[in-house]
Amino acid sequence: MTADPATESGYADHPKRMGFFTDTSICIGCKACEVACKEWNAVPEDGLAFTGMSYDNTQSLSADTWRHVAFVEQPRPLGHQQHGFGDMDFRWLMASDVCKHCTHAACLDVCPTGSLFRTEFGTVVVQDDVCNGCGYCVPACPYGVIGKRESTGVAAKCTLCYDRLGVGQEPACAKSCPTDSIQFGELDELRERAARRLEQVRAAGVDSARLYGHDPDDGVGGTGAFFLLLDEPEVYGLPPDPVVTTRDLPSMWRQAGIAAAVLLAGIAVATWGSRT
Amino acid sequence: MDDDPALRPEREATVGSAGGRRRRGEQPMVPPAGFRSYYGLPVLNEPTWHDHDIAGYLFLGGLAGASSILAAAADLTGRPRLARAGKAGALCAVGGSLYALIHDLGRPSRFVNMLRVFKVTSPMSVGTWILSAYGPQAGLAAATAVTGLFPRLGRAASAGAGLTGAAVATYTAALISDTAVPLWHGGHREMPLLFAGSAMSAAGGLGMFAAPVAEAGPARNAALLGTAVEVAAAKAMERRLGPVVAEPLRQGKGRLARLGEGLSVAGALLGATAGRRSRAAAVVAGAALLAGSACTRFGIFHAGVASAGDPRYTVEPQRARLSAERRA
Ligand code: SF4
Ligand code: SF4
Numbered sequence: 001m002t003a004d005p006a007t008e009s010g011y012a013d014h015p016k017r018m019g020f021f022t023d024t025s026i027c028i029g030c031k032a033c034e035v036a037c038k039e040w041n042a043v044p045e046d047g048l049a050f051t052g053m054s055y056d057n058t059q060s061l062s063a064d065t066w067r068h069v070a071f072v073e074q075p076r077p078l079g080h081q082q083h084g085f086g087d088m089d090f091r092w093l094m095a096s097d098v099c100k101h102c103t104h105a106a107c108l109d110v111c112p113t114g115s116l117f118r119t120e121f122g123t124v125v126v127q128d129d130v131c132n133g134c135g136y137c138v139p140a141c142p143y144g145v146i147g148k149r150e151s152t153g154v155a156a157k158c159t160l161c162y163d164r165l166g167v168g169q170e171p172a173c174a175k176s177c178p179t180d181s182i183q184f185g186e187l188d189e190l191r192e193r194a195a196r197r198l199e200q201v202r203a204a205g206v207d208s209a210r211l212y213g214h215d216p217d218d219g220v221g222g223t224g225a226f227f228l229l230l231d232e233p234e235v236y237g238l239p240p241d242p243v244v245t246t247r248d249l250p251s252m253w254r255q256a257g258i259a260a261a262v263l264l265a266g267i268a269v270a271t272w273g274s275r276t
Numbered sequence: 277m278d279d280d281p282a283l284r285p286e287r288e289a290t291v292g293s294a295g296g297r298r299r300r301g302e303q304p305m306v307p308p309a310g311f312r313s314y315y316g317l318p319v320l321n322e323p324t325w326h327d328h329d330i331a332g333y334l335f336l337g338g339l340a341g342a343s344s345i346l347a348a349a350a351d352l353t354g355r356p357r358l359a360r361a362g363k364a365g366a367l368c369a370v371g372g373s374l375y376a377l378i379h380d381l382g383r384p385s386r387f388v389n390m391l392r393v394f395k396v397t398s399p400m401s402v403g404t405w406i407l408s409a410y411g412p413q414a415g416l417a418a419a420t421a422v423t424g425l426f427p428r429l430g431r432a433a434s435a436g437a438g439l440t441g442a443a444v445a446t447y448t449a450a451l452i453s454d455t456a457v458p459l460w461h462g463g464h465r466e467m468p469l470l471f472a473g474s475a476m477s478a479a480g481g482l483g484m485f486a487a488p489v490a491e492a493g494p495a496r497n498a499a500l501l502g503t504a505v506e507v508a509a510a511k512a513m514e515r516r517l518g519p520v521v522a523e524p525l526r527q528g529k530g531r532l533a534r535l536g537e538g539l540s541v542a543g544a545l546l547g548a549t550a551g552r553r554s555r556a557a558a559v560v561a562g563a564a565l566l567a568g569s570a571c572t573r574f575g576i577f578h579a580g581v582a583s584a585g586d587p588r589y590t591v592e593p594q595r596a597r598l599s600a601e602r603r604a
Binding site: 059060061062070072106109110111112113114132134135136138139140142144146147232234236237238239240241242243245248249251252253258259260261263264266268269270271272274275276 | 445469496502
């Protein structure tokens with residue numbers, strides 16, 4: 001199943017599907033992406049609190065955090081690395097998370113206004129002048145990405161810098177990433193690059209490395225933003241096996257139809273079966 | 277090695293904490309195996325819906341829809357006072373549910389905004405259209421019943437409201453199930469029947485509450501039947517969810533669901549016994565049934581929100597699914 005979301009959405013003639021490959025094995029946790037995203041997209045400040053969770057002060061993706069760098073501290077060595085501190089075995093996992101721009105996007109499916117739409121690049125974007133703030137997309141997203149902004153009452157999330165893509169620029173986060181942990185490009189090409197990188201990292205002794213979101217047969221049809229992780233997804237706050245919520249919708253409508261029939265028949269029986 | 281629970285990132289982990297003290301061969305204390313998360317933070321974003329608006333909406337929508345059906349049936353069998361009670365109740369309930377919906381959206385124009393598209397993949401969009409078809413008919417049915425004007429128009433509106441009412445009472449189950457919220461999504465097969473049963477018992481309760489004993493026979497039966505459907509669907513849903521995902525139904529405000537079941541059963545039984553003769557008993561039974569239906573909806577709402585707010589309920593079932601696939 002190699003569905004091309006832009007074609008499926010009715011774009012006859014469209015550019016190649018664009019996306020992100022985030023290689024967390026080279027992330028240094030500098031948060032340049034978080035800052036560049038906020039600057040370019042004018043995303044408001046979302047609280048300056050000390051969380052006590054390592055160096056993570058943004059905590060998770062939300063309406064006001066479109067890139068989020070996770071800091072995971074683990075008592076184990078990374079590959080064959082030398083520590084220089086006796087037998088200390090310790091590794092940092094850092095990962096910049098973002099909207100996955102799913103092939104089958106639940107947020108887009110459930111939006112009752114058509115505010116969320118598929119772009120010609122195959123990405124998913126919210127139009128804040130159409131959104132009515134119903135909040136349906138928020139619990140629908142299986143990755144916990146999209147949120148409703150308190151100040152405006154409408155939904156917001158990463159647009160994959162739709163405005164920059166249109167003029168041939170790469171997204172602000174990818175542009176600012178000093179290690180190229182965030183790579184932007186044509187999705188097909190990124191997938192090849194990611195497969196090569198995975199081999200390389202494994203060969204370097206990091207046998208816990210794996211790709212996440214690259215598989216077009218997964219529950220969301222593969223994502224437009226995928227990752228090279230060094231541990232299980234849940235360690236980074238990602239769901240291990242997300243499924244687009246609308247996959248079960250036919251069965252939900254069928255059950256609702258049956259329930260409506262039961263309701264009608266039940267009240268009919270209750271009425272005509274009554275003596276008084 | 278990756279699944280070693282000792283590697284769980286802990287809030288108290290500090291740089292170098294694994295160095296020094298732990299010696300080779302010494303086993304560290306490990307938390308219960310299997311579940312890891314990012315500092316215990318939720319994977320999903322919690323629904324932004326307010327409980328009094330949306331849980332209230334789920335209850336009122338069910339009450340309105342089922343009351344319209346009961347009223348239409350009462351019309352057809354010559355029970356005018358039961359019919360009038362059902363129609364007036366349905367109009368108040370649908371008015372209240374519209375208020376709740378618009379209050380949650382913030383502005384009335386936002387409701388109209390939803391009518392710009394029709395999407396079957398969005399139960400909220402479908403529901404908006406269902407409500408737009410149902411609301412005016414329910415209003416017309418109530419107005420003609422109360423004033424006695426235009427009886428033929430009234431009969432048509434009452435039949436129309438009864439038919440669309442069935443959709444109003446059940447689509448909300450698809451609405452909340454079509455999310456990633458573990459408890460709501462996991463219960464998607466049973467949720468519509470549960471909602472239909474709860475709506476039927478609420479409408480029965482309203483009928484007993486507002487109509488004279490002599491005409492309330494259908495209401496008493498509907499309460500019994502509805503409660504039976506609700507309880508059976510709730511049991512089946514809990515079984516399918518399994519002990520982990522169903523847990524929020526037994527904790528905190530999720531326990532309202534259990535209370536709701538109890539109230540419905542008590543109300544239905546009281547209505548079917550003492551409620552046949554005594555007006556006072558019928559009123560008490562009706563009130564219990566209405567309260568029971570409201571508690572059920574609030575309980576399911578809160579349990580769902582709690583299941584979204586804890587990463588366990590997202591990660592554990594997905595992990596279980598993955599390992600089952602791997603074994604197969
Ligand atoms: S990750 Fe969530 S917000 Fe992003 S496209 Fe997928 S469903 Fe939508
Ligand atoms: S909050 Fe806005 S973007 Fe999200 S589903 Fe509702 S209308 Fe669509």
